[in-house]
Amino acid sequence: MDAIKMLAIALIVAGGLALAYGGFTYTKETHQAKLGPIELSVKDTETVNIPVWAGVGALVAGVILLFSRK
Numbered sequence: 001m002d003a004i005k006m007l008a009i010a011l012i013v014a015g016g017l018a019l020a021y022g023g024f025t026y027t028k029e030t031h032q033a034k035l036g037p038i039e040l041s042v043k044d045t046e047t048v049n050i051p052v053w054a055g056v057g058a059l060v061a062g063v064i065l066l067f068s069r070k
Contacts, residue, residue: 004065005065005066007062007065008061008062008063008064008065008066009062009066010062011058011059011061011062011065012058012059012062012063012066013062014058014062015055015056015057015058015059015060015061015062016055016059017055018050018054018055018058019052019055019056019059021050022049022050022052023047023048023049023050024047024048024050025045025046025047025048026045026046026048027043027044027045027046028043028044028045028046029041029042029043029044030042030043030044
């Protein structure tokens with residue numbers, strides 16, 4: 001399997017996941033203050049939304065790369 005076909009499959013999978021889930025969340029930990037042995041920190045949950053057009057674009061680009069001839 002050459003690199004173009006592997007990239008095409010990765011784009012198809014990424015586009016499908018983007019359309020299925022629509023985004024992802026992650027936890028970011030920030031250190032607010034450090035007073036001697038006491039350390040105060042805050043954990044924030046951030047959400048990243050993936051636009052539908054990006055998922056469809058990745059899916060279409062992957063299909064075009066997969067079925068294009070050299």
